[in-house]
Amino acid sequence: MKKRAVTVKKADLILIAVCFLAAAFVAALGLLHREKGTVAQLVYDGIVLRTIALHAGQEEPSAADDGYYLITYRDDVTAVEYCADMPALDLPEYIDYNLVSVRDGQVTMCAADCRDQICVRHKSVSLAGESIICLPHGLVVEIIGERQAADGAPDGVTR
Amino acid sequence: MTKRLAQLGLYLALALILAYAESLIPFSFGIPGIKLGLPNLVVVMLLHGGKGGLMPRTAGRGVGGVRDALCINLLRIVISGFLFSGLYTILYSLAGAVCSFAAMLIGRRFRKFSVVGVSVLGGVFHNVGQLAAAVLVTQTVYVGYYLPALIAAGAVTGAVLGIAAGELAPYLMRLTDGR
Numbered sequence: 001m002k003k004r005a006v007t008v009k010k011a012d013l014i015l016i017a018v019c020f021l022a023a024a025f026v027a028a029l030g031l032l033h034r035e036k037g038t039v040a041q042l043v044y045d046g047i048v049l050r051t052i053a054l055h056a057g058q059e060e061p062s063a064a065d066d067g068y069y070l071i072t073y074r075d076d077v078t079a080v081e082y083c084a085d086m087p088a089l090d091l092p093e094y095i096d097y098n099l100v101s102v103r104d105g106q107v108t109m110c111a112a113d114c115r116d117q118i119c120v121r122h123k124s125v126s127l128a129g130e131s132i133i134c135l136p137h138g139l140v141v142e143i144i145g146e147r148q149a150a151d152g153a154p155d156g157v158t159r
Numbered sequence: 160m161t162k163r164l165a166q167l168g169l170y171l172a173l174a175l176i177l178a179y180a181e182s183l184i185p186f187s188f189g190i191p192g193i194k195l196g197l198p199n200l201v202v203v204m205l206l207h208g209g210k211g212g213l214m215p216r217t218a219g220r221g222v223g224g225v226r227d228a229l230c231i232n233l234l235r236i237v238i239s240g241f242l243f244s245g246l247y248t249i250l251y252s253l254a255g256a257v258c259s260f261a262a263m264l265i266g267r268r269f270r271k272f273s274v275v276g277v278s279v280l281g282g283v284f285h286n287v288g289q290l291a292a293a294v295l296v297t298q299t300v301y302v303g304y305y306l307p308a309l310i311a312a313g314a315v316t317g318a319v320l321g322i323a324a325g326e327l328a329p330y331l332m333r334l335t336d337g338r
Contacts, residue, residue: 006325011269012276012318019283019314027307115245129304135247135296 030129037128037143040107042071042080042100044139050080054105054126054143068110069100073137086110098139100132107141109134166222171231171238174201178239195316196282198239199259202232203278203324204331206263223332225264232256250296251289258288274328275321282317283310 042049052065068083073096081087089111091097098119099111108124109132119134128145177197184195205228236256240249262284266277286309 006275006322007273008275008322009271009273011271012273012279012321015272015276015279016314016318019279019310023307023310023314026310030304030307116248131304133293135251135293136245138296 035128035145036105037107037126037130037145039144040100040102041142041144042069042139043142044071044078044137049078052102052107054102054107066103067101069102071098071100071137071139072096096137098134098137100141107132107143109141112137163222167227167231170201170205170222170227171234174198174231174235175239175242177201178235178243182239182243196285196320198235199278199281199285200320200324200327201235202228202260203263203274203281203320204328205231206267206277207274207324207328229260232260251292254292255285255289258291259285273321274325275318278321278324279314279317282315282320283313286310286313 037054040052040054042052049071050069052069054065065082068086070081070083070087072079072081072091074094086101087099089097089099096113097111098109098114101108101110105126106124107126109119109122112120112134114134114136116136119132119139122132125132125141125143128143130143132141133139175198177200181195181197205223206225207223233253233256236252237249240246240252259281263277263281266272266280272280287306290306290309
C-alpha cells in the first residue's frame with residue numbers, strides 16, 4: 001500500500017465541523033425569521049422602482065398585483081410596465097429587459113437578455129428576505145415581509 | 160529563471176483549462192455562486208509547494224510559494240474572465256479570490272491545518288468574499304440569505320479540492336521539475 005500524500009489532521013476535521021455548525025446556525029437564524037412575504041420590490045441601483053402586493057388584503061379586499069412586470073433599460077432610462085398576460089418580447093436590440101412574473105405570492109424571473117442568465121435559472125421566491133438578483137443589469141427583486149414593512153420599508157436597502 | 164517562467168506558464172495553462180472545463184458543466188442549484196472552483200486546485204497546490212510548503216513531499220521543490228500562487232491566481236482570474244464570462248464575473252472572482260487567498264495564508268501560518276484544512280478555509284472565504292461583493296454591488300443586505308448554503312458548499316468543495324491537490328501535487332511537481 002502506497003503512502004498517501006494527504007494526511008487529514010484533527011484541526012482539519014474540527015474546521016470542517018465548525019463550518020457546518022456556522023452554516024446551520026445562520027440557517028436556523030434565517031428559519032426563525034421565516035415568514036411569507038407581503039410585497040415584492042423591484043430595486044434598481046438602490047432605488048425602488050415598483051412595489052408589488054403579493055397577497056390580496058384580508059381586511060379590505062384588494063386584489064394582489066398578479067401578472068407580469070417588464071423592466072426595460074435604455075441608456076439611463078429604466079421603466080417598469082405592467083402586463084396582465086405574458087407580453088411579447090420583440091424589443092429592439094438596444095433595449096435590455098427583465099421580465100418578472102407574480103402569481104399566487106410566487107415571484108419568478110421569466111426572462112431576461114442578460115448574458116449569464118443566472119437570474120432566470122433562479123428558483124421562484126416567496127418568503128420574506130428572499131431575492132432574485134440580476135447582476136449584469138443591476139436589478140434586485142426583493143421579497144419583504146410584514147416585520148420589515150413595519151420597521152419602515154427600506155431598512156434592507158443601504159444607501 | 161527561464162525554467163521557472165515555463166513552469167509557471169504550465170500551471171497557468173492548467174488553471175485556465177480547469178476554468179474552461181468548469182464553464183462547460185451546467186452546475187446550478189438555484190443558488191448563484193455555488194461552483195466547484197476547479198481552478199483553485201492549482202492555487203492550492205502552488206501555495207503548498209515550494210519554499211516552506213506544507214506538504215512534506217513537495218516542500219522546497221519546484222515552483223510554488225505565496226508569490227507564485229498569488230501571481231497565477233490573479234492572472235487566471237483576469238484571463239478566464241475575459242475568455243469565458245465577463246467583466247462582472249472578474250469583479251466577483253477577484254473579491255472572492257482576495258478573501259480566499261488571505262484566509263489560506265492565515266490558515267497556513269497556523270501550522271495546525273493540512274492541505275485539506277487550508278483548502279476548506281479558501282473555499283469558504285471565497286464564497287464569503289463574493290457575497291460581500293454582491294452586497295456592495297446590489298446595495299442590499301438580503302443576499303445574506305444565501306450565506307448558510309455558501310458556507311456549507313465552500314467547506315465541501317474546499318475539502319474535496321484539498322484532497323485532490325494534495326494527491327496530485329507530488330506527481331505534478333515531479334513532472335514540472337523534469338526529474
